[in-house]
Amino acid sequence: MLEGQYEEIRLILGDQLNANHSWFREKNERCLYVIAEVKSETDYVKHHIQKVCAFFHAMETFAEALNHGGHHCLHLSLDETSDFEGFGDLIKHLVNKYQSKHFSYQLPDEIRLREQLAAIELRDISINRYSSEHFLLEEHELPDYFNPDKHNRMESFYRKMRKRFDVLMDEGGPEGGHWNFDKNNRNKLKQDELEDIPIPLLFANDVSQILKRLERHEIKTIGRAENYLIWPTSRQQALQLLDFFCEQCLSRFGYYQDAMTCQSEHKWSLYHSRLSFALNAKLLSPKQVINKAIEAYRSNDTIDIAQVEGFVRQILGWREFVRGIYWIHPDYRDYNYLNADRQLPHYFWTGDTKMRCMSEAISQSLDYAYAHHIQRLMITGNFCLLTEVDPEQVDEWYLGIYVDAIEWVEMPNTRGMSQFADGGIIATKPYAASANYVHKMSDYCSNCYYSQKEKTSPKACPLNSLYWRFLERNKETFRDNQRMGMIYNVWNKKSDDEKEAILNKAAGVLRVIDSL
Secondary structure, three states, rough: OOOOOOEEEEEOOOOOOOOOOOOHOOOOOEEEEEOOOHHHHOOOOOOOOHHHHHHHHHHHHHHHHHHOOOOOEEEEEEHHHOOOOOOHHHHHHHHHHOOOOOEEEEEEOHHHHHHHHHHHOOOOEEEEEOOOOOOOHHHHHHHHHHOOOOOOHHHHHHHHHHHHHHOOOOOEEEHHHHHOOOOHHOOOHHHHHHHHHHOOOOOOOOOOHHHHHHHOOOOOOEEOOOOOOOOOOHHHHHHHHHHHHHHHHHHHHHHHOOOOOOOOOOOOOOOOOOOHHHHHHHHHHHHHHHHHHHHHHHHHHOOOOOHHHHHHHHHHHHHHHHHHHHHOOOOHHHHOOOOOOOOOOHHHOOOOOOOHHHHHHHHHHHHHOOOOOOHHHHHHHHHHHHHHHHHEEEEEEHHHHOOOOOOOHHHHHHHHHOOOOOOOOOOOOOOOHHHHHHHEEEOOOOOOOEEEEOOOOEEEOOHHHHHHHHHHOOOHHHHHHHOOOOHHHHHHOOOHHHHHHHHHHHHHHHHHHHHH
């Protein structure tokens, strides 16, 4: 540990690795930055081992960069913090050790951590709180954009953000004549297009010592890891990945952002940026990423407006939107609008299921700590919605398994968008689907044990009967929903015998849910 006295201690959390923060504009010999691995952060949910490695390696790399840049930064590993209950005990110890007069921290993006740091009491020590200086909207501005008492439309929010920050605007209107090109973003990959999928840029960050630490401290994790981590854990690597995306993937990103395949070696990466960990750890800023993508669009005639707009919408629109929803609804974690209470099936931890779509999405998640948004929403999320899995268990799984998962972004996506547990705060309808959607957007249904076309036979895809059961079970809630009227008309036109057969099939599926 460093020796001497430090007038101020500044805590940097694992998702606050922002080299452009105003804290670092000037060097202060009397200020000590602290970056610490603490067991309370590894244990509040069971995380993917690659996720823990990614954050720990990024934290250590950031500490080294600060010290190299002339700041004083103390990096504490699990070996050095294992005797402390959490950040409160650790900070009290450090304040006493270094005879500090001030303790400062950036406001955490999670309610859990914000409450934990707010509870720290230090006698005769001033406590200062700062913005993380990362998001386009400051937290105090959120009430101007969100109404906690009604449904907030992402599209309306997105348009306001486009106008305010002058992104893809043309004389006061949207560039290209439309606010979004979502209808161009729903293409399935054809067989002859699979060979064109770019080889993903991967890194080789040595995490062997971190793996040994995790084993030494008996940290319980899920998933698989090697000694070399593929995820970017420094600003330089994150910038390389951003460049790679703009040069190799952006020209087809929009077209295939909803596509899924199991027939390519690069089926897990496709044309996605895979920048979400770097963004959520604040190695990159959203403004920087948006500007880089637009710069690539303006200088490369192979990138059209539909591609870049689809990407910008995810960051300027969706990412900022879910963060606002999270903070404007502090009780979001308690929502369970559809009263779902089933246990999460065991194959969410193994991928061992005969459902090809589920096996592909879960196995990929276990292998890479990553799945793209449609795999999360329309494969695993759709299955949990249709089978009425307890949203708390769904939350914990998503929060643990994905390298980019931090509660502020994970919870609204999972509990709201995916599970409709918020009763429509985010989505205007539940994102429920039968096997028809999976077949339309992927090749998962090929060579599957189950038949995508059948509803009630022994090998009928479970999603089909479960889908109709979901609609029937929740008809009082959704049948007057304008966006669902057409599908309820289809259901109502079925004969009573056909309805009964489908519902009986669904009941049978749920009885053997763990052996699907």
